[in-house]
Amino acid sequence: MTEVYATPQSAAAAHAAAGSARPILSVRQIEKVYGNRDSVTRAINDISFDVMPGEFVGIMGPSGSGKTTLLNCVATIDTVTSGHILVDGRDVTGLRSRSLAKFRRDDLGFIFQDSNLLDTLTAFENIALALTVKGEHTSKVRPKVEEIAQVLGVSDVLNKYPYQMSGGQKQRIAAARAMVADPKLVLADEPTGALDSRSASVMLDTLTMMNTQLNATIMMVTHDSFAASFASRILFIKDGAVFNEIRKGDTSRTDFFNRIMEVVTFLGGDVRDAS
Ligand SMILES: Nc1ncnc2c1ncn2[C@@H]1O[C@H](COP(=O)(O)OP(=O)(O)OP(=O)(O)O)[C@@H](O)[C@H]1O
Numbered sequence: 001m002t003e004v005y006a007t008p009q010s011a012a013a014a015h016a017a018a019g020s021a022r023p024i025l026s027v028r029q030i031e032k033v034y035g036n037r038d039s040v041t042r043a044i045n046d047i048s049f050d051v052m053p054g055e056f057v058g059i060m061g062p063s064g065s066g067k068t069t070l071l072n073c074v075a076t077i078d079t080v081t082s083g084h085i086l087v088d089g090r091d092v093t094g095l096r097s098r099s100l101a102k103f104r105r106d107d108l109g110f111i112f113q114d115s116n117l118l119d120t121l122t123a124f125e126n127i128a129l130a131l132t133v134k135g136e137h138t139s140k141v142r143p144k145v146e147e148i149a150q151v152l153g154v155s156d157v158l159n160k161y162p163y164q165m166s167g168g169q170k171q172r173i174a175a176a177r178a179m180v181a182d183p184k185l186v187l188a189d190e191p192t193g194a195l196d197s198r199s200a201s202v203m204l205d206t207l208t209m210m211n212t213q214l215n216a217t218i219m220m221v222t223h224d225s226f227a228a229s230f231a232s233r234i235l236f237i238k239d240g241a242v243f244n245e246i247r248k249g250d251t252s253r254t255d256f257f258n259r260i261m262e263v264v265t266f267l268g269g270d271v272r273d274a275s
Pocket residue numbers: 034035041042043061062063064065066067068069070223
């Protein structure tokens with residue numbers, strides 16, 4: 001067990017290791033405090049890290065450690081108490097409502113635990129919506145939707161409504177919706193949390209495809225070590241701070257899973273088989 005208790009790699013070191021490219025995401029000394037004088041919760045306590053273009057980063061940590069708060073701050077759904085979050089070099093912590101809406105629409109893709117598809121629209125229309133709200137020319141919508149559906153293996157369900165699809169299919173349509181407008185960063189919050197293990201595996205293959213074939217930069221919150229083993233780097237959060245960081249490097253996914261499990265077990269988490 002070599003790296004498990006290592007000091008988190010600094011953002012600067014990670015940056016240097018990844019070459020000279022600019023980070024897609026820079027989280028700089030953020031803090032998030034909820035409550036008032038009588039009851040204060042320090043959900044995030046000085047977190048800094050970078051995510052480079054094309055990285056697939058997993059965020060893990062015990063319940064209440066601050067994972068969702070971190071994701072929500074990056075998503076600009078929540079605001080930081082102090083610190084800065086830069087997406088492709090732009091500080092998004094100070095954006096006002098109209099710019100915020102544009103930023104979320106143009107630069108981010110979201111995948112939640114529940115697919116959040118609109119029930120009255122077909123899969124095709126759900127994906128297409130992400131393009132039309134962005135002002136995409138009508139003639140380009142169909143080819144773009146069909147292309148992403150083909151890459152992610154969901155062409156056969158494009159005409160179905162959400163109630164006609166399985167949970168796994170809905171999640172993959174949500175992934176296509178998140179990707180179709182070519183966001184700078186895809187944020188996924190427990191994307192396999194509501195799926196059985198077989199559907200979860202298919203969804204994780206979908207995320208891998210998004211990352212490797214479509215060059216999506218992904219930040220995924222998960223409590224599941226199996227899901228996390230599909231990422232290329234894991235940040236472990238404990239008590240609102242980065243407790244540890246491990247990278248997959250050239251090792252196999254099973255080996256990475258075992259290393260993740262060492263940290264999870266140390267932190268007091270769940271155990272699941274890697275296969
Ligand atoms: N709106 C809020 N008001 C007050 N406290 C909050 C609020 N949201 C989160 N918290 C607190 O902040 C801390 C971090 O919560 P967060 O939801 O980010 O944890 P988490 O790691 O995502 O947990 P889980 O794995 O259980 O979803 C917790 O102590 C939580 O109770």
